[in-house]
Amino acid sequence: MREAAVDALVRGVWAAATGEASWVAALDPVAAHFRARMAVVQRFDLANHRVLAIESGGAPDLEDGVLQYLRQFHQLDTRKASLLEGRLVPHGGWYHDHEHLNEQFVASDPFYQHFLPAYGCRFVSGRTHAPAPDQACLFALELAPDRGPLDTDERAELDRIGGHLDEALRAYERLRRAQAQVLAGHQLLHTFAQPMWLIDTDRFVHDANAAAQAEITQARLLACRGPHLVATANRLEQALLAAVHQLRGQPHGSRRVLQHDPAGGLSPVWLHLVLLQPAESAGAFGAMPMLLVTLFDPLQVPAFDPYALSSLLDLTPTQARVAMALAQGLAVEQIAAATGTRVATVRSHVAAVLDRVGASRSDDLVRRLHDGHLLWGAVSRG
Amino acid sequence: MPVPDFDATVRSLYRAATGAAPWDATLAALRDGLGAGALEVQQAPASAAAGRVVDAELCWAHGPAPGLPGNTARLQLRPQADAAVELQITWSGFQAPDTATRTWLERLAPHLTDALRADARLRQLPARAQLGQLLLDTLPHPAWLLLGDGCIASANAAACEAGTPGRWSHAPGPTLVLRTPAAQQTFDAALAHAQASGTGRPVLALLPPLAGLAATACEGDGAPGEPALRARWLIRRLDANADDPVLLAILFDPDAGAAASTSAAGAAMLSAHALAGAFGFTPAESRVAVWLAQGCTVRQIAALLAVAPSTVRSHLDAVMAKLGVARKLDAVRLLVQGGWMWRAGPGEGMQDA
Numbered sequence: 001m002r003e004a005a006v007d008a009l010v011r012g013v014w015a016a017a018t019g020e021a022s023w024v025a026a027l028d029p030v031a032a033h034f035r036a037r038m039a040v041v042q043r044f045d046l047a048n049h050r051v052l053a054i055e056s057g058g059a060p061d062l063e064d065g066v067l068q069y070l071r072q073f074h075q076l077d078t079r080k081a082s083l084l085e086g087r088l089v090p091h092g093g094w095y096h097d098h099e100h101l102n103e104q105f106v107a108s109d110p111f112y113q114h115f116l117p118a119y120g121c122r123f124v125s126g127r128t129h130a131p132a133p134d135q136a137c138l139f140a141l142e143l144a145p146d147r148g149p150l151d152t153d154e155r156a157e158l159d160r161i162g163g164h165l166d167e168a169l170r171a172y173e174r175l176r177r178a179q180a181q182v183l184a185g186h187q188l189l190h191t192f193a194q195p196m197w198l199i200d201t202d203r204f205v206h207d208a209n210a211a212a213q214a215e216i217t218q219a220r221l222l223a224c225r226g227p228h229l230v231a232t233a234n235r236l237e238q239a240l241l242a243a244v245h246q247l248r249g250q251p252h253g254s255r256r257v258l259q260h261d262p263a264g265g266l267s268p269v270w271l272h273l274v275l276l277q278p279a280e281s282a283g284a285f286g287a288m289p290m291l292l293v294t295l296f297d298p299l300q301v302p303a304f305d306p307y308a309l310s311s312l313l314d315l316t317p318t319q320a321r322v323a324m325a326l327a328q329g330l331a332v333e334q335i336a337a338a339t340g341t342r343v344a345t346v347r348s349h350v351a352a353v354l355d356r357v358g359a360s361r362s363d364d365l366v367r368r369l370h371d372g373h374l375l376w377g378a379v380s381r382g
Numbered sequence: 383m384p385v386p387d388f389d390a391t392v393r394s395l396y397r398a399a400t401g402a403a404p405w406d407a408t409l410a411a412l413r414d415g416l417g418a419g420a421l422e423v424q425q426a427p428a429s430a431a432a433g434r435v436v437d438a439e440l441c442w443a444h445g446p447a448p449g450l451p452g453n454t455a456r457l458q459l460r461p462q463a464d465a466a467v468e469l470q471i472t473w474s475g476f477q478a479p480d481t482a483t484r485t486w487l488e489r490l491a492p493h494l495t496d497a498l499r500a501d502a503r504l505r506q507l508p509a510r511a512q513l514g515q516l517l518l519d520t521l522p523h524p525a526w527l528l529l530g531d532g533c534i535a536s537a538n539a540a541a542c543e544a545g546t547p548g549r550w551s552h553a554p555g556p557t558l559v560l561r562t563p564a565a566q567q568t569f570d571a572a573l574a575h576a577q578a579s580g581t582g583r584p585v586l587a588l589l590p591p592l593a594g595l596a597a598t599a600c601e602g603d604g605a606p607g608e609p610a611l612r613a614r615w616l617i618r619r620l621d622a623n624a625d626d627p628v629l630l631a632i633l634f635d636p637d638a639g640a641a642a643s644t645s646a647a648g649a650a651m652l653s654a655h656a657l658a659g660a661f662g663f664t665p666a667e668s669r670v671a672v673w674l675a676q677g678c679t680v681r682q683i684a685a686l687l688a689v690a691p692s693t694v695r696s697h698l699d700a701v702m703a704k705l706g707v708a709r710k711l712d713a714v715r716l717l718v719q720g721g722w723m724w725r726a727g728p729g730e731g732m733q734d735a
Contacts (some may be wrong), residue, residue, distance in 0.1 A: 004489075010389075011492060018500035043531075045556050051530045052556070124511050134556055155647040160389060171400040177506065178401075178511040179534035180527050180620075180628040185514030187620045188629075194720070198513060206506065207513075218500065252512065257660040257723070270660055272723045273541050274516065278401065278508030287401050290509035292516065294723060298705070298716040312634055328426060329715050363714040364677035370718040374521045376636055 005033060005381060006157050016315070017168035019175060027057025034154060036141040037121050038062050041165070043134045065119040073115045094159070095140075097124045098149050116142075125150050128163040131169050135349065139165050180232065191374050193302030195222070195295040200288060202247050203228045203240075215295060221260065221269065229293065236260045241262045243273055247291065252277040270296040293308070301328040304369070308376035313356055322349040326362055327369040383479065385486040386415030392490070401508050405501075414481065419452070420475040426466040440491045444479065453478040457491060461498035469494065500651040501534045520722035528573070530626040532557040541633075558631070569615060569631075577627050579712040651676065652717065656724040662705050670697040674710075675717040 009030050016026035023041065030039040038058030045052050051074050056066055069077075117140075118120060126140030140164055143149065150158065172205060186207060189196055195212035199205050204227050208216070215226050222233050231237040243256040258271040261317040272294040278287035304327065308319035325335045336343045349368065350362060359365040369376075391412060398408040412419035442455045452474040459467040471487075473479065479487070515536060516523055526534055526539035533556045560566040615633045652675045654668035663671060673683045680698065684691040702713050717724070 004695070007489060007492075008394065011496060013502075014392075014493070014496060018396065018400060018504065020496070020500060020503075021489075045533075048557060048559060050532075050557070052533060065699070078582070092434050107443055132556065163389060164393060171396065171402065172403070175400060176529060176626070177535040178507050181511035181514035181518075182507060183514070183620050183628050184527055184536075184630060185512075185517055187508055188418065188514065188517035192517075198510070198702075202615075206510075253516075255656070255723075257656075259660070259662070270720075270723075272660075272720070274723075276509040276512040276516070278512065287508040288505045290513070292513055294720075296720045296723060298707070298712075301715075301719070308652065312614070327715070329712055360679075361677070361679070363711045366711060367677045367718045370715065370721065371522045372634070374517075375523070375632060376526075 002153075002157065006160055009033060009161055013161065013164050013168050017175075019172075019179075023055035024057050029057070031058030031141070032152070033148055034141055034143075034158065036140040036143050037119065037147075038065075040066075040140050040142065041140075041169070042138045042140075042146055042171075043131070045134065046136050047134045059120075062119055062142075065115075069115070073111065077111050093127070094155065094162075095124075095126045095128065096149055108113070120144050123147070123149050125155075127158070127165075129166045129169075130161075131173055131348040132165075133293060137169060181281055188374065192294075193300055193373075194297065195300075197222075197293045199229050199291050199293055201244060201291065203230070203244060205229050207288065207376070211300070212295075221262070231271075233260065233262070242270065242345075243271075244291065247273060247275045248278065252279075255344075267299060272296055302370070302373050304373070304376045310370075312372075312375055315355075315356055316352060319349050319353050319356070322346060323357075323365070323369060324352045326350065326353075327366050363374075383417055383481050384415075385483055386412065388486065388489065391415065392493045395493055396500070399497040399501040400504060413471065414473060416475065416479075417473070418471045420470075420472040422470045422472075423466045426468060440495060442484070442491065442557045444484065447472050447474075451475055453485060455479055455484075457494070459495050459498055461502045465502065467498055472612075517722075520725070521632065523635070526558055526631045528558060528631055530577070530628070532573075534558055535628070539627070568659075572615055572617050573629060573631070575628050576619045576629055588723060642656060652721060652724050657717075659722055661701075663704060665705070666703050667697045668696055671713075671717060672700070674701070674714060675721065677714070700729050 009026075012021065012026040012029055015021040016023045025038040027041065032110070036058060039055055040054060040056040040058075040254040042054050043052040044050065051070060054066055054070060056062070082310040086258040100233050101109075101112075112122075120146040123143035124140050125143065126138050128138050131137050135298060141150070141158070149196075185198075189198070189207060189209045192209060193211060196209045197205055197212050198207035205224065212222075215222055220230055221232055221236065223230055239258045239260075243258060247254055247256060252275065254275045254277075256273045258273075259268055260271060261268045274288045274292045276292060278289065302322045306317065306324060309315060309323060310317055313323075315323060321339070322335060325338070330338070332346050333343055336346045339346070354360065354362070354365055357365055357368060359368060394403065394408050394411065396450075397403040398405045409421050409423065413419075415467040440457070440459070443637055445454060445456075446452070447454045450472075452472055454473075455471045457469045459469065461467060471479075514527075515538075517526065518536065518538040519540075521538055522540055524543075525538045526541055527536045529535050558569075560569055614634055616634050618630045620628045620630055652672045654663075654665065654672050657663055657671050658665065661671075670683055673686055678686065680691050680694050684694045685696070698710065698713075702708065702710070705713055705716050707713050707716060
């Protein structure tokens with residue numbers, strides 16, 4: 001009976017680690033099972049001695065206690081420093097404070113006198129581990145005075161949960177970082193002026209930026225057939241098919257470039273494919289390889305945000321507009337004509353921009369403006 | 383019949399589901415642990431799954447193996463609403479799972495479902511994360527991806543290059559720590575501002591020039607204070623409303639690229655090989671194009687490649703013809719605009735340039 005209950009707690013821990021449920025949903029039942037006031041997971045930055053995060057479950061009236069702890073009382077916590085440095089118990093071992101701290105110490109320690117009693121806690125049983133070399137983690141139960149310390153059976157049960165928690169937290173941190181990168185990938189895709197698609201090896205479209213969506217609507221060179229990305233020209237479609245096929249199973253970062261000369265004497269465009277191949281992918285399950293497809297049309301120039309440009313490079317609004325026009329390939333004479341100013345005026349703006357940016361020539365300026373497109377690219381959304 | 387260690391098996395399943403271990407090895411270990419001859423996983427299409435099993439009645443069906451002497455245990459799983467998975471374990475000959483094994487399998491069933499459900503949800507994650515890293519690496523400025531608790535989720539190539547000698551910042555540790563308290567304070571305030579302001583669209587939080595940063599940034603390279611004075615942080619909150627915000631912090635120093643032309647770092651250079659492949663340049667044309675995109679003049683390129691300026695000019699004409707442009711400036715624009723696509727990969731920077 002107890003074994004099934006602990007199995008359910010383990011399942012909860014993993015559900016939280018994989019993002020299926022919240023940590024509260026995982027820790028509430030842990031606190032209930034052990035009749036603890038609270039079950040808490042704390043992560044610490046060992047290099048800078050900071051509390052990184054606290055996840056807790058248990059009595060709802062302790063939420064205030066967690067805040068108080070984060071604000072002030074963690075500085076007083078006598079257990080923390082010695083625990084985290086692994087001085088009292090080795091990492092992965094258990095710490096039961098009634099075994100380490102006697103009544104006399106407790107009676108004189110401000111943390112035990114001022115903080116814990118206010119929240120009905122007295123005993124702490126916890127387990128430390130190191131999810132990363134510069135981090136420490138404490139998984140602990142805060143126990144009421146009348147509940148008493150954990151007995152041997154309870155320790156064995158908590159040990160089982162702790163063993164899973166070690167690994168679950170590592171997975172959780174790994175996934176959190178990957179999810180941040182996923183978010184960055186999705187957002188940064190939209191800062192590129194070229195149409196870009198994220199497709200899988202079956203050419204199923206998983207993400208596309210605004211330029212790509214416009215391309216699809218026009219069905220100029222690339223189009224969607226159902227959920228799949230296809231080329232409208234037969235020759236390009238054949239080449240795309242072959243390139244995707246060749247890239248399968250290649251190492252991460254492998255590339256293919258397809259040149260396409262559109263009919264009617266238009267200037268050439270290039271289709272660029274990069275393989276995103278996760279380390280662990282196999283068969284029906286596991287990570288899935290994808291491809292980033294970019295349609296590179298030199299005539300398609302990125303739009304810059306003049307506000308970002310002027311504030312990052314200390315340019316006046318007029319200078320920023322001239323810089324943008326240069327970056328978009330306009331000649332000084334064209335800029336003068338478009339803005340209705342004299343060529344000499346535009347030249348003096350160009351000179352001022354070169355000076356501000358620290359570029360010596362206009363092609364150097366163009367290079368640096370395009371290099372920083374993530375900084376001042378106008379973010380367009382579909 | 384022995385059963386494998388329950389907790390270790392559970393951990394291995396979730397390890398596979400979260401991308402830390404391959405599934406085939408995990409399932410092979412489970413098969414061997416159970417003393418079974420085969421363990422097969424079959425994905426059934428949504429139509430076959432319709433209404434057959436619900437999560438609450440997870441249970442193994444035991445019976446003789448079809449066609450062969452042996453016994454099987456089969457489990458229907460529904461990791462997602464539109465997907466069904468059947469797991470079949472086969473013991474050959476007269477072997478059959480005993481009561482202990484059956485109980486053990488029943489205990490494992492909910493974890494198997496959870497692990498497959500996590501797998502289905504997370505299987506796009508690694509490739510999409512790689513996309514994020516790839517796009518971050520296209521930025522020539524140091525950039526860090528920060529989590530809500532201040533931990534660094536990732537740093538781009540420029541940040542790794544700049545950060546190794548502790549040039550910009552960076553005490554060891556999971557968080558980004560600047561080297562002077564004043565710089566840290568300004569940075570923290572900007573982080574808080576970006577966190578608080580990001581409710582809808584991503585926002586820019588600009589910092590005034592950092593005197594504190596300038597002092598540290600120039601330490602290693604001998605140049606006194608001047609160049610880094612204009613360096614500033616640009617912090618952008620990437621998510622709209624999640625509890626755990628993700629911030630992109632870019633350290634922008636407008637003066638950092640000034641001296642880049644003839645002594646550029648390998649990572650930022652275009653790859654002659656990639657350019658030749660994409661545009662059909664000859665090796666000599668590719669070399670000229672690489673330095674052109676670095677912002678070099680014809681005379682500088684001639685000096686770098688030890689050829690006559692007239693030779694560089696004729697290569698340049700060929701490059702412009704192949705790119706379909708009439709002006710040198712347009713050739714530069716075209717090359718840098720798609721620069722990340724023909725940039726040198728790790729380890730192929732200088733030797734082919």
